[in-house]
Amino acid sequence: MKKISRLLTFGLMGCFLFNSCSNDDDITDDNTPDPQGDYSDGVIVLNEGSFGDDNSSISYISHDYSTIEPDIFFSVNDESLGDTGQSITFDDEFAYIVMNVSNIIQIVDRYTFELVGSIESGLQSPRYAVIENGKMYVTNQNSSTDPDDDFIAIINLETLEVEKTIESTPLEYIQEEDGLIYVQNAAFGNGNEISVIDSNSDEIINTIETNEELNSFEIEDGILYALSVSSLEKIDLTSGDVIEEIEIETGDASDASNLRLEDDMIYYTVGSSVYVMNENAEEAPEEALFSYSSDSRWGAMYAFEVEDDRIFIGDAGEFSANGFVQVYNLSGELLEEFETGIGPNSVYVQD
């Protein structure tokens, strides 16, 4: 009994101390009407979990690395996130978490991660999403035995219903630029096209051809950057001309992957190495910016992001235990390393 009361006193004191501290902080910092929520800034890591086990999770890392939370969706909502989280798409208020095996998009408040709704019908093996014109465009890979049945689901964000589908195969990444939706018709080393959808008519209005085995793409200032297995193409979106084609030496071991544009620089990865070059560069760099050592050949560089002068990489190990995320500065120096959930596949920086 004594022990308990002592604990209680201690706990109460802690509460007061903690509260007063945070109040102080609020007073001094409370000039900006920043969005409220435990996760309004920091780094969000999506962990896909092991396929079929419904154990996907979201890790949170604060910007100063002092706070790491392993499974914020569960701790906030007291239910599990779902099976094989593939990607997260954000708008001003919400985060839309695409669950590949569950065929669900979980919608949470992007700052608190409180579950506010979900899209549970009309999806089949959903992968990536973008939002434009009050609609969400989601790529769906559908049946794994049929490579020709992929489709884009167009969801009305008011009703959360799929209003239209567009068949287009194969499908992977999707991006929005100037009211147009760009969809990568290439997945798992197969495909060489990008389809363009007008978000007013929701029709495919153009198809851009790239090199074979297209991996990922980015758009900036009217130029499409398309990364294929061993080349980077720059395509003028107005004329459709290929402005530049850069060969990338990858060796036998791996393919070029994970194209990112950030602050006029081009980043990509080969195996467990990160490469960087200027947007105007005419040749690919020979030396990697940095490499890290991974025991995992399949889950190496499973997540990759460049944001806020930091480079994030995720490693999934053998998918049978928790993976990790490493943070580097732009010179390629390791700053921090964190344990995540199983299979960290994407990193998002809240600001």
Add this chain to the structure above:
Amino acid sequence: MKFIQFYFFVVFFCSSFWINAQSDSITVLDEVLLTDTRLKGFSTGQNIQTLVDTTLQKNGALLTDALNFNTPVYFKENGLGMVSSPSFRGTSASQTAVLWNGININSQFNGQIDFNTINTGGYDNISVRGGGGSVVYGSGAIGGSIHLNTHLGFEDKTRNTVFLQYGSYNTLDARYKLKTSGEKWSLSLALARNSSDNDYELPGERGKNQNGNFYNTGLDLGLAYRLDSKNILKLYAEIFDGERHFSLIRSSETRTKYQDFNSRNLLEWQNKSGKFTSTTRLAYLDENYRYYDNIENDDYSLGNAKSFIAKYDLAVELEENLELGTVLTNTYTDGEGSGLAGETRNIFSAAVLMKHRPWEKLQYELGFRKEATNSYESPFLYSLSGSYDFSEVYTLKFNASKNFRIPTYNDLYWNDAGNPDLRPEFSRQFEISQDLSFNNFSASLTGYFIDIEDMIRWLPASSGNWEPINEDEVHSYGAEVFLNYGLKLRKHHFKLNGTYAYTVSEDAETGNQLIYVPFHKATGSFDYSFKNWSANWQGLFTGEVFTRSDNNSRYNLEKYWVNNFSVAYQFKKWFKLGGRLRNLFDKEYMSVENRWMPGRNYSIFLNLNF
């Protein structure tokens, strides 16, 4: 070249036996004829636990349930009736061999048997043999082997048995058996049907188990004909047809289903001439599966493997206490499927066995086996066993053996990924047992150690595809305990059975316990009968398991105790009616992450004998 030399050596070796065999006198065959004579005859240093059909009727129709509640074998089951794989003495699913009347039936595709694709109603008894057995039973007999047996006797009697059970979730378990025989012939027919909506309530607010319905039908036929006092012909045939929808964790998931269609045929000729017993077997196994990754579509992936097996087994009793034997087997398989181009492979193997009882109390066995095939390099296997009866009460036994698991079709030939350079996994293992038995009590304690090397693991290769390589090494060690006790006090009958397994199974590189291998597993059953009443209690304890290879305990699955209880009344000699409660205390539990098992459920059953 090596292959040819080896072949000649073996043919020569066995033909010399055969020539000798012709000159011997005639003896009468045993009345009771197990197809798998080697099971009893060549297991000196090891324990065999046999479940007869009255025991099998106390559990669900599927093999998982029967073994889970009665043996030390641990099962990882994706929800009731769904995919189920065993871990026997801490080994992997493909390191338990399953034999149907002495023929190895592990899948050609993945080397495993899904224990929920076997309906126990088709067999007369199921034996569980712990420890290595590859010398006699071939690939996969590392953790142990499971033997599905049909009994053919010449009792000159006819007996019909009907077992009907119906219960919660619209679950039907129907088993019919006909045994009829004359002095020269014997017929055994078994028909088993099991179906269920399987829509049990999940714990919490999760609603019902969805898309978990299944059905299966098994037909087993056995026929024996005694040609003369020396020769018997036997035919065994089995057809299994099953379909399972795979249950969902969330209702939005894509609904899938899986179909199995397997047929097995075995023709056997046994000749006993004096000191020589020869058994020639021809078997044809046809294995089929179809997987529908979306039940809304008609698209499916499939696999089909046809195996032709010829087996020649010769035993000679040189002296009353010395027996020699040789087993020659040729297995030809033609397999194809989604992701597999049509491939054939041929495996020839020869085993030499010796059993000697120099003194009444001491018995030992020796066995060697070598395979010849173009598909992979096969190791030389051996087995050495002994037992010594210190007294009528106490026996000490041991076995040391080298066993293997051969690469499967998927391992060798999977499109762009199969690795034709794979070697078989192999194990070196040792076990020692003490058996104690007096009055109505028997107990057995076994300690074992297994070192498994060259374990095949699928890893991503340079091409970006996954590729299997011989990489892992696992050390398993542990103990098994068996207890049996029976007591009869006037009209009161008591029977008590228990098993306990302590299992450590470690990745040799990291030292971590393998995932889904519990340190502790125990089973217990208690039977009581008085006059026409009988009652049965069963308990299953499964300890905590790791689900993460780094042994992060945050994600462990909790231990669980599950209890079943049944009562029955014998109205007439031929008619018995009873009721059963499963998961008596409504325990919420799962054996695979997020795959809940049913809570308390009920059934009534009817037994007819005529």
